[in-house]
Each structure stands twice: as structure tokens, then as C-alpha cells.
Amino acid sequence: MPQTPNLEREMPALDQSSGSPPPSGPCIMVIFGGTGDLTARKLFPALYNLAKSKLLSPDFAVVGVGRNDYTHEQYRQIMSEKLQTFATGAMDPELSKWLISRVSYVGGEFHDPQLYTRVAQTLAVVDKTYNTQGNYFFYLATSPSFFGNIAEQLGAAGLVCEKDGQWRRVVFEKPFGNDLVSARALNRQVLKVLHENQVFRIDHYLGKETVQNILVFRFSNGIFEPIWNRRYIDHIQITVAETVGVEKRGGYFDMAGTLRDMVPNHLFQLVSLTTMEPPISFSSGSVHDEQSKILHAIQPFDAEDVLHYAVRGQYGPGVCKGERVPAYRAEEGVPPDSKTETFIALRLMIDNWRWAGVPFYLRTGKRLPRRYTEVAVQFKRAPLVLFRDTPVSNLDANQLVIHIAPDEGLSLRFGAKVPGAQMKVGPVEMNFNYSDYFGTSANTGYEVLLYDGIMGDQTLYQRADMVEAGWAVVDPVLDVWKALPARNFPNYASGSWGPEEANGLIARDGRSWRKIAE
Numbered sequence: 001m002p003q004t005p006n007l008e009r010e011m012p013a014l015d016q017s018s019g020s021p022p023p024s025g026p027c028i029m030v031i032f033g034g035t036g037d038l039t040a041r042k043l044f045p046a047l048y049n050l051a052k053s054k055l056l057s058p059d060f061a062v063v064g065v066g067r068n069d070y071t072h073e074q075y076r077q078i079m080s081e082k083l084q085t086f087a088t089g090a091m092d093p094e095l096s097k098w099l100i101s102r103v104s105y106v107g108g109e110f111h112d113p114q115l116y117t118r119v120a121q122t123l124a125v126v127d128k129t130y131n132t133q134g135n136y137f138f139y140l141a142t143s144p145s146f147f148g149n150i151a152e153q154l155g156a157a158g159l160v161c162e163k164d165g166q167w168r169r170v171v172f173e174k175p176f177g178n179d180l181v182s183a184r185a186l187n188r189q190v191l192k193v194l195h196e197n198q199v200f201r202i203d204h205y206l207g208k209e210t211v212q213n214i215l216v217f218r219f220s221n222g223i224f225e226p227i228w229n230r231r232y233i234d235h236i237q238i239t240v241a242e243t244v245g246v247e248k249r250g251g252y253f254d255m256a257g258t259l260r261d262m263v264p265n266h267l268f269q270l271v272s273l274t275t276m277e278p279p280i281s282f283s284s285g286s287v288h289d290e291q292s293k294i295l296h297a298i299q300p301f302d303a304e305d306v307l308h309y310a311v312r313g314q315y316g317p318g319v320c321k322g323e324r325v326p327a328y329r330a331e332e333g334v335p336p337d338s339k340t341e342t343f344i345a346l347r348l349m350i351d352n353w354r355w356a357g358v359p360f361y362l363r364t365g366k367r368l369p370r371r372y373t374e375v376a377v378q379f380k381r382a383p384l385v386l387f388r389d390t391p392v393s394n395l396d397a398n399q400l401v402i403h404i405a406p407d408e409g410l411s412l413r414f415g416a417k418v419p420g421a422q423m424k425v426g427p428v429e430m431n432f433n434y435s436d437y438f439g440t441s442a443n444t445g446y447e448v449l450l451y452d453g454i455m456g457d458q459t460l461y462q463r464a465d466m467v468e469a470g471w472a473v474v475d476p477v478l479d480v481w482k483a484l485p486a487r488n489f490p491n492y493a494s495g496s497w498g499p500e501e502a503n504g505l506i507a508r509d510g511r512s513w514r515k516i517a518e
Helices: 037-052 072-086 093-101 113-130 144-156 180-191 209-220 250-275 284-297 303-309 434-438 447-455 464-483 500-507
Strands: 027-032 060-066 103-107 136-140 168-172 199-201 233-241 310-313 318-320 323-325 343-349 359-365 372-379 399-405 409-417 425-433
Touching: 027 037, 027 113, 027 447, 037 060, 037 072, 037 093, 037 447, 060 113, 072 093, 072 103, 093 103, 103 113, 113 144, 136 144, 136 447, 144 168, 144 180, 180 464, 199 464, 209 250, 209 399, 233 250, 250 284, 250 343, 250 359, 250 372, 250 464, 284 464, 303 310, 303 343, 303 464, 310 464, 310 500, 343 500, 359 500, 409 434, 425 434
Parallel strands: 027 060, 027 136, 060 103, 136 168, 168 199, 233 359
Antiparallel strands: 233 372, 310 343, 318 323, 343 359, 372 399, 399 409, 409 425
């Protein structure tokens, strides 16, 4: 029988101010992979931040599940030290002690049915001790290879059965499948024991304020929605750049690659939010319906399209952020002849009325000069007719940039007359930074996702058909690249903006990538 976790502290009093979101209801968060890096770096700091923001119920507890053989006290001590290390700001000792005092641990192998028996016993004790009322929120912070089995084991143990007003939810980390066939199989496996409204497929990019603000920006401002279409927009670029290499994830990453790791989830979420039609409401179902329509409207690639509109790259040695760094093939866990891509660039077209003829250029990669994520909307140029009898020979197109990371905000470029006797037009920018207007709030990006998961709001999570639609676009590219392995890897130096072929991809259309300051 599991040890009884002792209740040592009461949560500091909640100061309910008007206009604030309500605290979540009583529940237990059960973290499979409770001893892993994601739990230490993101999940516990996010839970602390939620408690600090008064968004956790006083009747809340955590159960970590992992392979190590820890007691409750040993696990609490470890997570207390991790929380001190990875906290996003100054910590309140009383609040951190309150959170850690409500942590329990169960050890075992994820495939062992006896583990789930022990988990059920621990949950019964924690329920009684902390009055969590039988509401469970399972978070699978494990290797994706465990997802299906853990879901089935939870079902067999009766841990996801909802009755008597109790709710049960399961969060799946990315990637959800590694191609269309596996994603469909995993969906079938999971939905045998869970209803779709219990399944939360997470994409942590949607926890960023600016990503959520895309919908607010588009649909609450009357000056932009009328021009958000093919008549006024020339093209859209989405860039997700990372300075890091694969770090200690070489073994996993070499099986996945950047296309699988980034495109069906992160980049397609940005594409769908940027291009979707107005939903009938902001309910999760309505938002997901419109996102799904966009993903299904992306023109499928054939083999010839892949050769012309998809570019892959792999980083070699170079200088990144002033330091010499090794090639991808020299990273720990990576084969010396690896053909896995660390950079991709794609050109997509969307077959619907709003976006017909508007190209979307996507690029993402590792060991690039700057960590940066943005959506750049390039508008069509104004006609030059008005200025035909003046020295003005060219007009820069207007450009709207949604800055997502690391600095969150918006910038708008437009033309203005340069002071002087001659008619000269120069580009100027208006910039909005979140921190300037709303201040900064230290967070991990997981706070809103965890809060929404506990509250049962799936808006910022992916639905089954969205996951499958994303893989349906990516699959033909994976097939061609598997049949024709890259022969020129590595083809870009660490610290550069990727292979030259990526510039050629957009240059063939008479365009160029937006220059990002390093």
C-alpha cells in the first residue's frame, strides 16, 4: 500500500480580484515521466506560476510516475531542488513548500499492469487526503512510443472512466505519431479507451501569448480583416529558427528529423491560425473546425512538387553565438553518416477562396544565427501611377510581422514622405511589444495549456482530424526524401541561415526571405 503523503501546509490565502479567471477546480495531476527533463524544466515551474497567479485550486495535488525507485520524500526533495533551479522568477518559499508538500510518487515500468494498480491506490489516498474529488489529469511526458500502451493500461485499470461527476483527461506530448499511418493507428488505439473530449494533444507553441493573439488581432480589429485575403496579401513567410543543436536528444532526433519534429504541429498551427476563417464562436469545437478546413485545403505534394518546393539541410561545423560548434554528425547519439535533416523550407499553397494563388513559405532549422519565431505578412505593392511624374521609382510593400519569440509583439511597415523639397518615400515601422504595454510575466509557455487542460478547454490543443490532416501533407515529402537520400549533407554551416537551396526556393518566385537581425 502506498505511503500516505503528509499534509504539512495550507495554501496561502487566495485573493480573488474582479476580472481574474477563476481558479481551477479540485484535481490531481498525474505526470508519467515524472523524473524527466520536461517535468523539471517546464511542468513544475508552470504549476508554481499557476499557484502564484491564484489559478490552482487549494484542493490540488501532483503524483509523479517514473521508472526510478523513490519514496514520496525523496521525490519531493528532488523536485524542490529542480524547482529552485528552473523557476522563471523570484520564488515565494511558503508557496513552493505548499506545492511540494502535495507531491507524491509511484515508481515502476510503464508496461507493467502492477504499476497502474499502485497508481490507483496512491490516487485513492491522495483523493482522501487533499479532497481532490476524484478528478484526474494524466500528463504523458514520456517517449511517444509509450503513448498507446499507457492509454490502454489506464483504461484497463479503470482510471479514465468518468462517473458521478468526476472527470478524467489525458494530455499527450508531441509528436503524435511519426507519419499518417502511425497517427491514425494511435488515434484508434487511444479512442478505444477515451472519448475525444478527454484527449488533449498538446503543442506548447500555442501557449505563447502572441500565437493566441493572432486570433484576437485578426478578428477584433476591423481595419485588418477586410484585407486579410488574396486581393491584398502577396505572400506569407513563417520562420522558426533555433540556435541550439540537438543537445542530448541525438538518438531521438535522428529518427524524427526537423520535418516530423516541427511541421505537422508547430508550423501548421501557425499556418492554420493565420489563415482560418472566422469561427462562429471561440469554443474549441468551432475553432478546431476552421483550423481543420485549412489543413485539409493545403495542396498535397506530388513527387515533382517535393523536388521543387521542399528543401532540406543538415548543419555542419561552424560558429554559433560566438562559439565553435560541431557538425550534426558529430553530436552524441548521431550516426557519422546520418541523412537526417536539421533544416527544412517549404512552399505551400492553400486551395480555398480566400488564399487562392497566395504562396506560404515556411522555414525552420537548428544551429541558425538567432532564436526567433515570426509570421511575416507581405502585402501587395500599391500602384506607382500616382508618383509617375516624381523621382519615386519604387515603393516598398507594406509588411506586418507577428513576433512570437523571444520578444512577443507586432510591427507594421508602411511608406512615409521623407522630409525635404523632393518627393521621396521611405519605409517606417510602428512597433508594439507586449512587455511595453502589459509588462512582463515570467512563464514557461505551459501555464495556459495546463490551466486549460484542468478546466477542460481544448481550444489550444489539437483534435484527431487536425493531427491526421497535418501528417497527410507531410507524408509525401517524407516518402520522397526516404527514396532519395540527401547526397550533399552537411550543406549549411552552423551559424548561417540554412542551405543556399532555401534561398533558391523563394527566389524562383521572384521573392526573398525577410532579413532577420542577428
